[in-house]
Amino acid sequence: MTYKWLIVLIASFLAVLAKAQTTQRLTLQESIQIASDSSLQSFGAQNLYLASFWEYRAFRAARFPSLVLNMTPLQYNREFIQRYDPDNNIDVYRTQQSLYSSANIAINQNLDITGGTFFIDSELGFLRNFGQAAFTQYSTVPIRVGYIQSLMGFNTFRWQKKIAPLKYDKAQKQYIRSREEVSESVIEYFFTLALAQAEHEMAIDNVKSADTLFHIGQERFKIASISQADMMTLKLDAINAKNTLKNIEIELKKATFGLTSFLNLKEESPIEIVLPQRPRNLSIPIEKALDQAYENNPDYLSNQQEIMEAEMEVERTSKGAAFNADLSLSAGFNQVASTIGAAYRNPLQQNIVRIGLSVPILDWGVRKGQVNMAKNNLNVARISVQQKEQSLEQEVIVTVSDFNIQQDMINSAEEALDLAVAAYNATRQRFIIGKSDINSLTLSLNRQKDAQKNYISVLKNYWLSYYRIRKLTLYDFEQQAPLSYLFDKMNGVY
Template identity: 35%
Template sequence: MTMKKVFVLLAIFCSTQAFSQKPINRLTYSEVIELAREQSPQAILAKHRFRAAYWEYRTFIAEFRPAVTLRGTVPQFTRSLVRYQNPDGTYQYIEENSNTTSLGLSITQNIGLTGGQVFINSNLERTDILGSNSSTSYLSSPVSIGFSQPLFALNQLKWSKKIEPLKYEEAKRTFIQSLETISIEATRLFFDLAMAQQNLETAKLNYSNTDTLYKIAQGRYNIGTIAENELLQMELSFLNAGNALSEAEVDLLLKKNRLKSYLGLNDDYDLEIILPDSIPNFDVDFDRVLTLSKENNPQILNFQRQLIEADMNVAQAKAERGLNANLFASFGLTQRASDLHNAYVDPLDQQSVRIGLTIPILDWGLGKGKVKMAQSNREVIRTTIEQSVTDFEQDVFLKVMQFNRQDDQVAIAKKADLVSQNRYEVTKQRFLIGKIDVLTLNVAQTERDQAKQKFISTLSSYWQSYYQIRRLTLFDLEKDAPITTDFELLLK
């Protein structure tokens, strides 16, 4: 053995010894799933994604509620030359030093039905002329009521009322689905570690067995009851068992670190997991799973939202193509005076009406092209969604078929594991009394190891399939109840 290999083995030994000296945290499968759903970095990210969606929805709701705004300018100082008209009609430029202070209060309300806006304003402005001819004046607008209304433009508020509630419901379902995705990944890492634990136990057992059998083979070779090639075969098995033991120790450390990292656990504790001793025993019906998936899966809501957004883009392109007009009207009261009190005495009325028009005369087909592109994009989205729905249904069918086979697969793998262990013990005893050769013993050992790995792998497949069904339906078919969560708690 080279010095490099010696150092590697020493490093492995020291690291495993140091790791094993830590207090052991033994976790069951259900505890690992619970930790992953509550404190894993992925769960925290899912929570913050939902919070962002919630505040986006709250912003949408706020657009339909009155907004109160206070505006002010304190102060606005101006020093400039202004043109002044003399009584004889001539003009002269005089220097003006002024300070203006203003305060205004406005209440606005969007109108979802029309896309317009109504408002109520109240303003007060004070102007101080500085210098030798100093003076103070007030300009008040106690109340001004009006509205602004686009006449032919896209009603964005109307479309938002269709899209935003769908987006928020999609976000809630996506959060629940993300927890099931986390459970699937935690399941994979759990059984990867379970496989690594079992491989290490098997490697230790094989190393011990091959050591014993190699010593027995040496004794038999010395008395001439076995050939040299059988002795060499046993020596090779012993060396391979030692190598497999080193690899299993390193692999176990790697799988532990991966699971601990995913669960957000610190390094103060070693980790050991306990395999579940049972599985739920139930089958699922394809038609029911498909119905629940179409009712609950956020992907279906996403398809609906895409179609609505495509319709909105077509409507927007059509609205921008032709005549655009904006109507603005207001009625209010105003007064000016040299003191604050008189600025609110006998106010005068003031009105304003304005209609702005935009009429495209020659655009070389630009507007028509935008409409055609929006319509084509809508058809592309509709066709893509139809294909996606078909793929979705096929995916549901495959996952249901896979799940309904898993319980039988687990039972078969468990039975095969027991049979292979018994066969190995029988084969080992027959080898010890010289009835079979070393090759037959190695085959029995390999089949025993593979059966144990197959059992753990089948358990992993079962639980991943279990959570895939939950992820599709957002429904607990075992308990016959929808999967829910306290969304209010997520916002705290």
């Protein structure tokens, strides 16, 4: 007999150990961390940020001098050209063949203040003419310094200098907000599975309890302690409990698949959800939340960008509606010779000054219409931005108010759950000893189920509200610090 008990104890211990090894316990914070590192939504947010990161790097690189090599390695021409024959006083067509090659290397520097381009270049050209008048010629520009400037035009460089840093700052904040959106999604999947597991556990207990009560009812029916109707009700409850368990098992599989898929986990072991502890009281002042939203929310930067781009378009169309003038200045040396060495000896001075004008005479109001349209778009953008900021401010106020209320609701839900569990246990014991009827037992069980669901739902709403506030303000109110450390952590990798 002793050996049998020992075998039973060892088997029970091994079963518990195997379950502990195969079941993966997940807390809410662990799920959020896994999703932030491994979920597809997180990868998408990361790549969106990297696209903006490299765009900003390209903008910064364009502010430095650029070295450009322009080449025509080979150009062969064979054509008929018209020539005048003075001996016969007629025009004749002759075949001409030539081979041409050139290379130009230049250093260009764009100037943000003026919108012009300063350059230094050097050029070498080779020409070989075939035929009766065959010759070889080299042309050189050893050095040339120049400047190109639009006198009345639109300065693209100046606007880029304003907008590009703003866009990059917005991309950083959007990346942080995307991570908070991942947290929101995790909360939805996490508590959906938590509710499914709680319902599954209650369904299993309900099956056991319904079977037990049905057997007790059978014994009491034999001594006429309960009616046949109550006996049939107990049997029906036992059947319904088993059917409910089967349906809940299906929902449990769906909820498990939803969370594991979002977290990008392999479905090798079952998951056991660990509900978060009752959160400590955390009061968030609305004024502080609004201040942090104004400072950190990327939507405000988007609004600034929208206004700035509309103003840029007004300036571009306004200057384009008037006449355009551009100035090109260059000074250097050039030479032509039959050998490459001679082409670099005794170079002649070369000075070029060019002023170009483009004056609209008649365009039937096209340019004027473009200017008016750009101004109207600017007004629309300003009104739209004002409405967006009002909506965002209202969303922050409502979300913070809802969060502060959720803390009180957690206290009530927790107390209601304790009372419902105690009431059901007491009613169940009273039914077993024959001091309570089946209706009271059923009502007590339903109240316990509702209290359990309500407690999980209130917890879910609390954490959703908290992470929505983090998303709107990009601020951690528990640590009293901005969420910019998330970006700093990522920026250290790249």
